[in-house]
Amino acid sequence: MIQLQDVSYVRLGTRDLEGAEFFARDYLGLEVSDRSKGAVYFKSDERAHTLCYFEGDPADQAVAFVIGSEAELEQAAASLEEMNHQVHLGTAEEAAIRKVKAFIRFRDPTGNTIELVVRPENSGRRYHGTRDAGITGFSHVGLCTTDAARDERFWTRVCNARVSDRIGDAPLLRIDEVHHTIALFPTNRAGIQHVNHQVKSADDVQRSFNYLSEKGVKMVFGPGRHVTSMAKFLYFEGPDGMVFEYSSGVESIADELLYRERQFPADPTGFCGWGSKPDIAEFK
Numbered sequence: 568m569i570q571l572q573d574v575s576y577v578r579l580g581t582r583d584l585e586g587a588e589f590f591a592r593d594y595l596g597l598e599v600s601d602r603s604k605g606a607v608y609f610k611s612d613e614r615a616h617t618l619c620y621f622e623g624d625p626a627d628q629a630v631a632f633v634i635g636s637e638a639e640l641e642q643a644a645a646s647l648e649e650m651n652h653q654v655h656l657g658t659a660e661e662a663a664i665r666k667v668k669a670f671i672r673f674r675d676p677t678g679n680t681i682e683l684v685v686r687p688e689n690s691g692r693r694y695h696g697t698r699d700a701g702i703t704g705f706s707h708v709g710l711c712t713t714d715a716a717r718d719e720r721f722w723t724r725v726c727n728a729r730v731s732d733r734i735g736d737a738p739l740l741r742i743d744e745v746h747h748t749i750a751l752f753p754t755n756r757a758g759i760q761h762v763n764h765q766v767k768s769a770d771d772v773q774r775s776f777n778y779l780s781e782k783g784v785k786m787v788f789g790p791g792r793h794v795t796s797m798a799k800f801l802y803f804e805g806p807d808g809m810v811f812e813y814s815s816g817v818e819s820i821a822d823e824l825l826y827r828e829r830q831f832p833a834d835p836t837g838f839c840g841w842g843s844k845p846d847i848a849e850f851k
Protein backbone atom coordinates (compact mmCIF):
# COMPACT_ATOMS: atom_id res chain seq x y z
CA MET A 568 0.00 0.00 0.00
CA ILE A 569 1.25 3.49 -0.84
CA GLN A 570 1.57 5.40 2.44
CA LEU A 571 0.82 9.07 1.78
CA GLN A 572 2.20 11.13 4.66
CA ASP A 573 1.03 14.61 3.70
CA VAL A 574 0.03 16.77 0.79
CA SER A 575 3.10 18.68 -0.42
CA TYR A 576 2.41 21.17 -3.19
CA VAL A 577 0.24 22.08 -6.13
CA ARG A 578 1.62 22.99 -9.56
CA LEU A 579 -0.61 25.07 -11.83
CA GLY A 580 0.05 26.06 -15.42
CA THR A 581 -1.01 29.53 -16.50
CA ARG A 582 -0.77 31.68 -19.62
CA ASP A 583 -0.61 34.81 -17.44
CA LEU A 584 2.17 34.24 -14.93
CA GLU A 585 2.25 37.88 -13.89
CA GLY A 586 -1.49 37.92 -13.20
CA ALA A 587 -1.29 34.64 -11.30
CA GLU A 588 1.58 35.98 -9.19
CA PHE A 589 -0.38 39.12 -8.38
CA PHE A 590 -3.39 37.08 -7.28
CA ALA A 591 -1.40 34.57 -5.22
CA ARG A 592 0.64 37.24 -3.47
CA ASP A 593 -1.65 40.26 -3.08
CA TYR A 594 -5.05 38.58 -2.83
CA LEU A 595 -4.52 35.01 -1.63
CA GLY A 596 -1.76 36.24 0.68
CA LEU A 597 1.06 33.81 -0.11
CA GLU A 598 4.75 34.76 -0.05
CA VAL A 599 6.92 34.56 -3.16
CA SER A 600 9.69 32.22 -2.07
CA ASP A 601 11.55 31.68 -5.31
CA ARG A 602 11.52 32.33 -9.02
CA SER A 603 12.96 30.53 -11.99
CA LYS A 604 12.55 30.99 -15.69
CA GLY A 605 8.82 30.78 -16.35
CA ALA A 606 7.84 29.82 -12.79
CA VAL A 607 7.05 31.49 -9.47
CA TYR A 608 7.08 29.59 -6.16
CA PHE A 609 4.95 30.49 -3.17
CA LYS A 610 5.19 29.48 0.45
CA SER A 611 2.37 29.39 2.97
CA ASP A 612 4.01 27.72 5.96
CA GLU A 613 7.31 26.14 7.01
CA ARG A 614 7.79 24.46 3.64
CA ALA A 615 10.03 25.87 0.89
CA HIS A 616 6.99 26.03 -1.38
CA THR A 617 3.43 24.77 -1.43
CA LEU A 618 2.28 26.30 -4.74
CA CYS A 619 4.07 26.82 -8.03
CA TYR A 620 2.58 28.71 -10.96
CA PHE A 621 4.40 28.06 -14.23
CA GLU A 622 3.98 29.29 -17.79
CA GLY A 623 1.92 26.66 -19.53
CA ASP A 624 -1.49 25.22 -20.20
CA PRO A 625 -3.93 25.94 -17.33
CA ALA A 626 -5.12 22.34 -17.73
CA ASP A 627 -1.59 21.23 -16.75
CA GLN A 628 -2.10 20.77 -13.00
CA ALA A 629 -0.51 18.45 -10.50
CA VAL A 630 -0.80 17.75 -6.80
CA ALA A 631 2.01 16.13 -4.83
CA PHE A 632 2.02 13.90 -1.77
CA VAL A 633 4.96 13.04 0.46
CA ILE A 634 6.00 9.44 0.97
CA GLY A 635 8.59 8.16 3.40
CA SER A 636 11.63 7.01 1.43
CA GLU A 637 13.10 6.34 -1.98
CA ALA A 638 12.55 2.62 -1.34
CA GLU A 639 8.84 3.29 -0.83
CA LEU A 640 8.86 5.43 -3.97
CA GLU A 641 10.28 2.52 -5.98
CA GLN A 642 7.69 0.16 -4.52
CA ALA A 643 4.93 2.63 -5.33
CA ALA A 644 6.14 2.91 -8.95
CA ALA A 645 6.23 -0.88 -9.28
CA SER A 646 2.76 -1.41 -7.86
CA LEU A 647 1.26 1.39 -9.98
CA GLU A 648 2.83 -0.07 -13.12
CA GLU A 649 1.47 -3.46 -12.19
CA MET A 650 -2.00 -1.86 -12.23
CA ASN A 651 -1.26 -0.44 -15.68
CA HIS A 652 -0.72 3.14 -14.59
CA GLN A 653 1.98 4.80 -16.67
CA VAL A 654 4.65 5.99 -14.24
CA HIS A 655 7.17 8.71 -15.01
CA LEU A 656 10.35 8.63 -12.92
CA GLY A 657 11.32 12.24 -12.28
CA THR A 658 14.73 13.26 -13.57
CA ALA A 659 17.22 15.02 -11.31
CA GLU A 660 16.41 18.29 -13.08
CA GLU A 661 12.66 17.81 -12.63
CA ALA A 662 13.20 16.95 -8.95
CA ALA A 663 15.28 20.12 -8.47
CA ILE A 664 12.47 22.19 -10.04
CA ARG A 665 10.12 20.70 -7.43
CA LYS A 666 12.61 21.12 -4.57
CA VAL A 667 12.39 17.41 -3.71
CA LYS A 668 14.95 14.61 -3.50
CA ALA A 669 13.07 12.31 -5.88
CA PHE A 670 9.58 11.88 -7.30
CA ILE A 671 7.35 9.90 -9.62
CA ARG A 672 4.35 11.09 -11.60
CA PHE A 673 1.27 9.15 -12.65
CA ARG A 674 -2.42 9.72 -13.29
CA ASP A 675 -5.19 8.59 -10.96
CA PRO A 676 -8.10 6.70 -12.58
CA THR A 677 -9.87 9.96 -13.49
CA GLY A 678 -6.69 11.32 -15.11
CA ASN A 679 -5.57 13.73 -12.38
CA THR A 680 -1.81 14.19 -12.39
CA ILE A 681 -0.39 13.01 -9.08
CA GLU A 682 3.23 13.32 -7.97
CA LEU A 683 4.69 11.27 -5.13
CA VAL A 684 7.69 13.01 -3.64
CA VAL A 685 10.46 12.15 -1.20
CA ARG A 686 12.20 14.70 1.04
CA PRO A 687 10.51 17.94 -0.04
CA GLU A 688 12.52 20.93 1.05
CA ASN A 689 11.61 22.86 4.18
CA SER A 690 12.45 26.50 4.56
CA GLY A 691 14.72 27.97 7.19
CA ARG A 692 12.67 31.14 7.10
CA ARG A 693 9.20 31.78 8.45
CA TYR A 694 6.34 32.39 6.08
CA HIS A 695 5.00 35.90 6.15
CA GLY A 696 2.44 36.95 3.63
CA THR A 697 2.31 40.39 2.12
CA ARG A 698 -1.19 40.90 3.49
CA ASP A 699 -2.52 39.74 6.84
CA ALA A 700 -4.64 36.84 5.58
CA GLY A 701 -3.96 34.75 8.70
CA ILE A 702 -2.77 31.77 6.65
CA THR A 703 -1.30 28.93 8.69
CA GLY A 704 -0.58 26.61 5.78
CA PHE A 705 -1.54 24.67 2.68
CA SER A 706 -3.83 21.89 3.83
CA HIS A 707 -5.89 20.00 1.24
CA VAL A 708 -7.11 19.67 -2.33
CA GLY A 709 -10.40 18.84 -3.96
CA LEU A 710 -9.92 16.61 -7.00
CA CYS A 711 -12.34 16.03 -9.83
CA THR A 712 -13.59 12.48 -10.26
CA THR A 713 -15.46 10.96 -13.17
CA ASP A 714 -16.39 7.93 -11.03
CA ALA A 715 -16.42 8.57 -7.29
CA ALA A 716 -16.73 4.91 -6.23
CA ARG A 717 -13.85 3.83 -8.48
CA ASP A 718 -11.58 6.67 -7.36
CA GLU A 719 -12.49 6.16 -3.70
CA ARG A 720 -11.32 2.54 -4.14
CA PHE A 721 -8.06 3.77 -5.67
CA TRP A 722 -7.28 6.22 -2.86
CA THR A 723 -8.35 3.88 -0.06
CA ARG A 724 -7.05 0.52 -1.35
CA VAL A 725 -3.97 1.37 -3.42
CA CYS A 726 -3.13 4.27 -1.10
CA ASN A 727 -3.72 4.66 2.64
CA ALA A 728 -6.61 7.17 2.55
CA ARG A 729 -9.65 6.56 4.75
CA VAL A 730 -13.17 7.91 4.25
CA SER A 731 -14.07 10.49 6.90
CA ASP A 732 -17.46 11.46 5.47
CA ARG A 733 -19.36 11.51 2.21
CA ILE A 734 -21.46 14.34 0.76
CA GLY A 735 -23.64 12.42 -1.66
CA ASP A 736 -21.08 10.22 -3.43
CA ALA A 737 -18.22 12.67 -2.81
CA PRO A 738 -15.81 11.16 -0.29
CA LEU A 739 -13.74 13.35 2.05
CA LEU A 740 -10.56 11.36 2.62
CA ARG A 741 -7.98 11.59 5.38
CA ILE A 742 -4.40 10.33 5.39
CA ASP A 743 -3.63 11.41 8.96
CA GLU A 744 -5.68 12.85 11.82
CA VAL A 745 -6.88 15.85 9.77
CA HIS A 746 -10.52 15.29 8.72
CA HIS A 747 -9.64 15.41 5.02
CA THR A 748 -6.59 16.00 2.85
CA ILE A 749 -8.21 14.85 -0.42
CA ALA A 750 -11.84 15.29 -1.41
CA LEU A 751 -13.24 13.79 -4.62
CA PHE A 752 -16.00 15.70 -6.39
CA PRO A 753 -17.99 13.98 -9.16
CA THR A 754 -17.88 15.81 -12.50
CA ASN A 755 -17.06 15.09 -16.13
CA ARG A 756 -13.44 16.28 -16.24
CA ALA A 757 -10.07 15.74 -14.62
CA GLY A 758 -8.31 18.47 -12.66
CA ILE A 759 -7.85 20.10 -9.31
CA GLN A 760 -11.26 21.22 -8.10
CA HIS A 761 -10.10 23.46 -5.25
CA VAL A 762 -6.99 24.35 -3.27
CA ASN A 763 -7.34 24.89 0.49
CA HIS A 764 -5.26 26.97 2.87
CA GLN A 765 -6.00 26.98 6.58
CA VAL A 766 -6.34 30.34 8.31
CA LYS A 767 -6.00 31.00 12.02
CA SER A 768 -9.55 31.90 12.95
CA ALA A 769 -13.09 32.56 11.79
CA ASP A 770 -12.19 36.25 11.98
CA ASP A 771 -9.67 35.70 9.18
CA VAL A 772 -12.35 34.04 7.04
CA GLN A 773 -14.72 36.98 7.51
CA ARG A 774 -11.93 39.54 7.08
CA SER A 775 -10.89 37.99 3.77
CA PHE A 776 -14.49 37.87 2.61
CA ASN A 777 -14.72 41.64 2.99
CA TYR A 778 -11.21 42.36 1.70
CA LEU A 779 -11.48 40.19 -1.41
CA SER A 780 -15.08 41.24 -2.14
CA GLU A 781 -13.93 44.87 -2.14
CA LYS A 782 -11.17 43.93 -4.61
CA GLY A 783 -13.75 42.39 -6.92
CA VAL A 784 -12.65 38.77 -6.41
CA LYS A 785 -15.51 36.45 -7.30
CA MET A 786 -16.92 34.78 -4.19
CA VAL A 787 -18.31 31.33 -4.95
CA PHE A 788 -19.30 29.92 -1.54
CA GLY A 789 -19.54 31.22 1.99
CA PRO A 790 -18.66 32.46 4.48
CA GLY A 791 -20.09 29.27 5.90
CA ARG A 792 -19.45 26.33 8.14
CA HIS A 793 -18.90 22.81 6.87
CA VAL A 794 -21.16 20.31 8.60
CA THR A 795 -18.61 17.55 7.91
CA SER A 796 -15.27 18.90 9.19
CA MET A 797 -16.94 21.76 11.15
CA ALA A 798 -14.48 24.22 9.54
CA LYS A 799 -15.56 27.81 8.88
CA PHE A 800 -14.91 28.43 5.20
CA LEU A 801 -14.78 30.80 2.25
CA TYR A 802 -14.36 29.82 -1.41
CA PHE A 803 -13.40 32.28 -4.15
CA GLU A 804 -12.18 32.17 -7.72
CA GLY A 805 -8.56 32.73 -8.73
CA PRO A 806 -6.69 32.73 -12.06
CA ASP A 807 -7.90 30.38 -14.80
CA GLY A 808 -11.10 29.67 -12.83
CA MET A 809 -9.29 27.79 -10.04
CA VAL A 810 -11.26 27.79 -6.80
CA PHE A 811 -9.33 28.62 -3.62
CA GLU A 812 -10.61 28.03 -0.11
CA TYR A 813 -9.70 29.40 3.28
CA SER A 814 -10.88 27.41 6.23
CA SER A 815 -10.41 27.41 9.95
CA GLY A 816 -11.10 24.88 12.67
CA VAL A 817 -11.07 21.63 10.69
CA GLU A 818 -11.79 18.67 12.95
CA SER A 819 -9.12 16.16 13.93
CA ILE A 820 -9.94 12.49 14.09
CA ALA A 821 -7.82 11.42 17.03
CA ASP A 822 -9.16 7.93 17.52
CA GLU A 823 -9.48 5.98 14.26
CA LEU A 824 -11.10 3.04 16.06
CA LEU A 825 -13.97 5.08 17.50
CA TYR A 826 -14.66 7.11 14.35
CA ARG A 827 -17.44 6.14 11.94
CA GLU A 828 -17.78 7.74 8.51
CA ARG A 829 -21.01 9.64 8.01
CA GLN A 830 -23.29 10.31 5.04
CA PHE A 831 -24.46 13.86 4.25
CA PRO A 832 -26.92 14.95 1.56
CA ALA A 833 -25.67 16.16 -1.84
CA ASP A 834 -27.38 19.54 -1.44
CA PRO A 835 -26.31 22.85 0.17
CA THR A 836 -27.18 21.52 3.65
CA GLY A 837 -24.55 18.79 3.22
CA PHE A 838 -21.88 21.45 2.67
CA CYS A 839 -22.86 24.34 4.95
CA GLY A 840 -24.59 24.61 8.30
CA TRP A 841 -25.11 28.35 8.01
CA GLY A 842 -27.34 28.27 4.93
CA SER A 843 -24.81 29.50 2.38
CA LYS A 844 -25.29 28.11 -1.13
CA PRO A 845 -22.39 27.18 -3.43
CA ASP A 846 -21.83 28.77 -6.81
CA ILE A 847 -19.44 25.93 -7.67
CA ALA A 848 -20.48 23.44 -10.37
CA GLU A 849 -19.02 20.39 -8.61
CA PHE A 850 -20.82 21.23 -5.33
CA LYS A 851 -24.27 21.32 -6.95
Ligand SMILES: [Fe+2]
Pocket residue numbers: 707709750761763812
Ligand atom coordinates in the same frame (compact mmCIF):
# COMPACT_ATOMS: atom_id res chain seq x y z
FE1 LIG B 1 -12.06 22.15 0.99
